[in-house]
Amino acid sequence: MISLGIRLALAGGREALARLVVIACAVAAGVGLLLGMLAAINGVHSQDNRYSWLNSAHSTDTPRSGVDPLWWRLSGDAYQGERIGRVDVAATGTNSPVPPGIPRLPAPGEYYASPALARLLADLPADQLADRYPGHLVGTIGSTALPGPDSLVIVVGRTPAEVKAADGSHEITSITTTPSTDCDDCPVGPKGSSVILILSVTAGALVFPVLILVGMATRLSAARREYRFAAMRLVGATPRQVSVIATAEAALAAAAGVAIGFAVFPPIRLALVRMDFTGTPFFLSDLSLNLWDVLLVVLGVPVAAAVAAGIALARVRVSPLGVARRVTPPPPRAWRLLPMLLGVAELAFFIGRRPNTSAGQSMAFTPGMVLILGGLVYAGPWLTMVGARLMVGRSNDPAVLIAGRRLADDPKAGFRSVGGLVLALCVTTGSVAIITAITAERGLPEIYTAGAGAAVDHTVLGSYLTGWGDDGRPTGAEKPLPASVTTQLRAIPGVAGVTVIHADPLGTPDPTEHQGPVGAARQGGLASCEQLAGTPLFHTCAAGAQTATTAADFDGFGVDIGSNWPRQWPTSSVPAAQLDGLPVLDVVVGTTGSAATVERVRTLLEGTYPDRAMAPWTLSEYRTQAQGQLSSFQRLANTVTLASLVVAGCSLAVGVAGGLSERRRPFSLLRLTGVQLGVLRRTVLLESAMPLLVVSGVAIGMGFLAAELFLKAQLGYSVRSPGAMYCVMVVGGLAASLGVITSTLPLLRRITGPEAARND
Amino acid sequence: MTGIVLEARGLELSFGPTPALRGADLAVEAGEILAIMGPSGSGKSTLLHCLAGILTPDAGEIEFAGRRLDTMKEAQRSELRRDRFGFVFQFGQLVPELTAEENVALPLLLGGRKRAAALAEARSWFGRLGLDGLEARRSGELSGGQAQRVALARAMVTRPDVIFADEPTGALDSLTGEQVMDLLVSTAREHGTTVVVVTHEPRVAACADREVTVRDGRVTTAFMERMAS
Ligand SMILES: Nc1ncnc2c1ncn2[C@@H]1O[C@H](COP(=O)(O)OP(=O)(O)OP(=O)(O)O)[C@@H](O)[C@H]1O
Ligand SMILES: [Mg+2]
Numbered sequence: 002m003i004s005l006g007i008r009l010a011l012a013g014g015r016e017a018l019a020r021l022v023v024i025a026c027a028v029a030a031g032v033g034l035l036l037g038m039l040a041a042i043n044g045v046h047s048q049d050n051r052y053s054w055l056n057s058a059h060s061t062d063t064p065r066s067g068v069d070p071l072w073w074r075l076s077g078d079a080y081q082g083e084r085i086g087r088v089d090v091a092a093t094g095t096n097s098p099v100p101p102g103i104p105r106l107p108a109p110g111e112y113y114a115s116p117a118l119a120r121l122l123a124d125l126p127a128d129q130l131a132d133r134y135p136g137h138l139v140g141t142i143g144s145t146a147l148p149g150p151d152s153l154v155i156v157v158g159r160t161p162a163e164v165k166a167a168d169g170s171h172e173i174t175s176i177t178t179t180p181s182t183d184c185d186d187c188p189v190g191p192k193g194s195s196v197i198l199i200l201s202v203t204a205g206a207l208v209f210p211v212l213i214l215v216g217m218a219t220r221l222s223a224a225r226r227e228y229r230f231a232a233m234r235l236v237g238a239t240p241r242q243v244s245v246i247a248t249a250e251a252a253l254a255a256a257a258g259v260a261i262g263f264a265v266f267p268p269i270r271l272a273l274v275r276m277d278f279t280g281t282p283f284f285l286s287d288l289s290l291n292l293w294d295v296l297l298v299v300l301g302v303p304v305a306a307a308v309a310a311g312i313a314l315a316r317v318r319v320s321p322l323g324v325a326r327r328v329t330p331p332p333p334r335a336w337r338l339l340p341m342l343l344g345v346a347e348l349a350f351f352i353g354r355r356p357n358t359s360a361g362q363s364m365a366f367t368p369g370m371v372l373i374l375g376g377l378v379y380a381g382p383w384l385t386m387v388g389a390r391l392m393v394g395r396s397n398d399p400a401v402l403i404a405g406r407r408l409a410d411d412p413k414a415g416f417r418s419v420g421g422l423v424l425a426l427c428v429t430t431g432s433v434a435i436i437t438a439i440t441a442e443r444g445l446p447e448i449y450t451a452g453a454g455a456a457v458d459h460t461v462l463g464s465y466l467t468g469w470g471d472d473g474r475p476t477g478a479e480k481p482l483p484a485s486v487t488t489q490l491r492a493i494p495g496v497a498g499v500t501v502i503h504a505d506p507l508g509t510p511d512p513t514e515h516q517g518p519v520g521a522a523r524q525g526g527l528a529s530c531e532q533l534a535g536t537p538l539f540h541t542c543a544a545g546a547q548t549a550t551t552a553a554d555f556d557g558f559g560v561d562i563g564s565n566w567p568r569q570w571p572t573s574s575v576p577a578a579q580l581d582g583l584p585v586l587d588v589v590v591g592t593t594g595s596a597a598t599v600e601r602v603r604t605l606l607e608g609t610y611p612d613r614a615m616a617p618w619t620l621s622e623y624r625t626q627a628q629g630q631l632s633s634f635q636r637l638a639n640t641v642t643l644a645s646l647v648v649a650g651c652s653l654a655v656g657v658a659g660g661l662s663e664r665r666r667p668f669s670l671l672r673l674t675g676v677q678l679g680v681l682r683r684t685v686l687l688e689s690a691m692p693l694l695v696v697s698g699v700a701i702g703m704g705f706l707a708a709e710l711f712l713k714a715q716l717g718y719s720v721r722s723p724g725a726m727y728c729v730m731v732v733g734g735l736a737a738s739l740g741v742i743t744s745t746l747p748l749l750r751r752i753t754g755p756e757a758a759r760n761d
Numbered sequence: 762m763t764g765i766v767l768e769a770r771g772l773e774l775s776f777g778p779t780p781a782l783r784g785a786d787l788a789v790e791a792g793e794i795l796a797i798m799g800p801s802g803s804g805k806s807t808l809l810h811c812l813a814g815i816l817t818p819d820a821g822e823i824e825f826a827g828r829r830l831d832t833m834k835e836a837q838r839s840e841l842r843r844d845r846f847g848f849v850f851q852f853g854q855l856v857p858e859l860t861a862e863e864n865v866a867l868p869l870l871l872g873g874r875k876r877a878a879a880l881a882e883a884r885s886w887f888g889r890l891g892l893d894g895l896e897a898r899r900s901g902e903l904s905g906g907q908a909q910r911v912a913l914a915r916a917m918v919t920r921p922d923v924i925f926a927d928e929p930t931g932a933l934d935s936l937t938g939e940q941v942m943d944l945l946v947s948t949a950r951e952h953g954t955t956v957v958v959v960t961h962e963p964r965v966a967a968c969a970d971r972e973v974t975v976r977d978g979r980v981t982t983a984f985m986e987r988m989a990s
Contacts, residue, residue, distance in 0.1 A: 232854050235850075239836045
């Protein structure tokens with residue numbers, strides 16, 4: 002019986018073949034993306050494990066005895082915006098634990114570097130990178146210890162006394178293998194859970210249009226199929242036999258789709274490697290599937306397709322006399338709007354009630370989003386019906402009348418072909434609105450013009466302030482900057498100006514800090530007016546002043562939109578000559594932004610103030626870092642949008658063409674009775690375009706509304722008008738859809754030709 | 762082999778508010794060719810569908826070879842249709858995706874016969890019904906008369922006890938219709954098959970052994986008709 006089903010599926014001529022191909026392609030797209038997401042999730046897990054050893058000082062592993070403790074210090078360095086993970090180690094005996102990837106602990110004066118870092122060390126002049134690390138390279142770190150192929154990691158051998166003296170050092174007795182996900186205060190690692198959540202949500206958002214396409218394709222030429230099943234029932238096929246045959250067909254197509262899906266997985270995998278969700282590209286080998294993933298897809302997808310086909314068939318009763326005459330289905334009711342409204346209400350509820358943990362937040366927002374997306378599909382028929390009634394109400398054009406009646410009679414069928422597209426629009430709108438708003442909020446303060454932005458971005462900032470004590474005094478200040486270093490800094494080609502911010506001996510309050518009514522006022526910094534003039538971006542002194550009270554912390558400048566610094570710093574009474582002997586809070590070096598300049602400045606500052614937990618950074622690096630994940634998710638969102646638009650376009654084409662060929666008889670009859678082809682064309686166009694436009698409007702509105710609610714609740718932001726790119730995408734998408742519908746119209750002439758009167 | 766093979770007693774069936782059968786009685790003898798006539802909408806097709814176990818009556822009994830059809834489960838009735846009954850309708854009973862020979866072989870395949878055997882058996886009918894050379898055609902590539910003959914072959918291929926035909930020549934011109942009807946009658950007589958044929962063409966009815974008329978959902982015989990007029 003199954004072979005008969007397969008035979009029927011294959012023998013059904015062009016139409017059945019088209020159905021098979023469409024289902025197979027839809028399933029292939031779904032399977033390919035599903036495999037990609039599974040591989041990405043595995044990749045995030047492997048990466049998390051590869052990171053774990055770096056967190057050894059923060060692990061909760063119980064200390065081991067009988068081991069010589071290892072002095073251990075993890076710090077962050079940077080090269081051109083890429084983080085360099087630096088571990089300083091010092092063995093206290095021969096029995097100290099050895100990190101993975103290296104054969105032995107480096108002795109003082111030796112270091113092991115990851116291959117990518119070793120390449121940089123070899124290629125660059127020493128004053129741009131190598132001078133930061135005492136000693137020389139003795140080998141490279143193996144990939145078992147690297148999160149990704151491009152990771153910059155260095156293990157530096159020091160003496161116990163040196164490491165012990167440095168900021169943030171620990172004695173450890175074992176190298177941890179616990180991934181950072183399971184460790185709350187681990188400094189390094191992707192914190193995979195949130196990434197995995199986003200990947201899963203993305204996969205989900207993508208599965209919707211694919212499911213719709215599979216549904217469309219299964220219903221393709223349903224009438225003819227049902228007719229065939231009726232003929233089989235007449236000669237004695239039992240209902241079971243018919244459903245076995247139908248199921249075999251669907252499973253065959255799905256199996257073909259799974260095979261194609263596995264075939265398209267390798268290129269998807271290659272693309273995923275470059276899409277660094279975690280800030281670090283994956284090792285290709287980490288993006289792999291385990292047996293369970295493969296089994297899940299290979300068995301699960303065809304079974305799901307077969308079940309879907311079974312459900313589709315169960316809805317019609319195939320009797321030997323044909324498919325039980327469908328009475329006009331009851332019109333959809335307004336309560337179809339309910340799930341969508343519930344989703345909106347759910348999101349609105351969390352405004353001002355944002356859960357604290359990220360797990361709680363995803364629990365809070367995911368159901369609302371799912372309700373809105375699912376609700377949109379559910380409400381579609383009702384919206385279509387309302388639109389159709391309005392359309393018919395005021396027209397005496399026969400095309401409008403035919404199209405409107407049909408839509409009003411069976412709005413579900415009318416909506417079905419545009420459902421995928423409408424979903425894609427809603428997802429696009431929501432994600433674009435959210436990402437636009439976040440990008441806008443994280444931008445420069447509005448007072449800075451585009452030109453100043455570049456200057457801000459290329460300032461190298463050594464920020465040594467770590468906070469304020471209870472007495473209001475800044476903490477973390479460094480020893481005075483030797484005059485020779487200042488001279489060296491100024492001598493680096495491309496350095497525009499150097500401003501040193503000192504601790505103020507007078508303790509003048511910081512003019513940029515909101516001073517609370519309680520506690521000691523936070524003290525500001527102190528700078529020479531001559532130096533400030535060299536970095537004009539950070540404002541100037543009053544005319545004639547020697548020194549000025551400035552902000553103590555230059556870190557947030559250009560990052561927080563809220564920072565409203567005065568255009569002119571208040572004059573201080575500390576004489577300029579006294580400054581050189583004062584502790585240093587920040588060193589601000591304006592540069593032209595060339596890689597060599599930035600790295601030279603950084604290397605020099607790191608040499609001057611070694612053993613700080615954070616290396617000096619430029620604002621553009623900070624921004625890239627902050628934006629990095631956002632932009633990789635933006636890329637992911639774009640990919641998803643594009644994929645779902647394509648998939649949705651396919652279901653539209655399938656739907657319209659399928660609807661046409663099912664109505665070949667009525668349309669031929671209409672033509673025989675003298676209705677012009679033009680009227681039929683307009684009828685077909687209206688039948689798809691009306692639901693598309695009406696429900697798209699609602700979908701776009703819902704997308705913005707959901708984004709607004711999410712932004713309000715999660716970040717306190719508001720939706721902004723999306724860019725031209727979005728408008729192009731929406732208008733282009735809708736135009737392309739109308740194009741798809743129009744492209745099926747030539748079919749109309751063919752299928753309503755005189756040969757349609759034949760008895761088949 | 763005489764005796765009553767199929768009997769309906771007091772059949773009643775309504776489609777919603779429309780009564781189609783209101784107490785129809787009919788007995789069909791084994792091997793006879795019975796024509797059912799009557800005006801349009803009188804319930805001929807409905808009666809035929811009930812007799813063949815496609816529809817179940819609201820009231821009344823149907824007995825086939827000593828078994829009650831009206832109380833039988835759907836799966837069993839399907840089996841019965843497959844193994845013991847054959848069907849020829851006005852048009853459109855061929856599966857468009859299959860070739861002519863596969864259509865003929867379909868009941869055998871559904872019954873679990875091996876494909877090669879089923880096809881061989883099917884092909885043996887093509888010559889007898891003048892269908893040589895049409896084995897590989899799809900239903901859309903056959904003329905109306907050819908399609909009806911393929912349907913007839915399919916009805917005969919299981920060597921059924923009863924063939925049910927509803928306006929088998931209704932869509933054909935009179936010459937072609939006559940050929941199809943001749944074939945139906947001759948093959949039925951050859952194999953001793955019982956035939957119940959619904960028709961409104963007296964020429965078709967003339968081929969039959971006996972003729973009944975359906976009027977307002979009840980069966981009357983030609984004799985009673987004449988008495989009434
Ligand atoms: N599926 C159905 N739904 C509703 N009413 C039906 C259905 N099938 C038949 N009827 C009604 O039942 C009555 C008998 O129909 P039937 O098809 O048996 O007539 P008939 O004698 O075969 O007519 P014809 O010679 O035109 O084929 C008619 O009034 C018809 O309208
Ligand atoms: Mg009839």
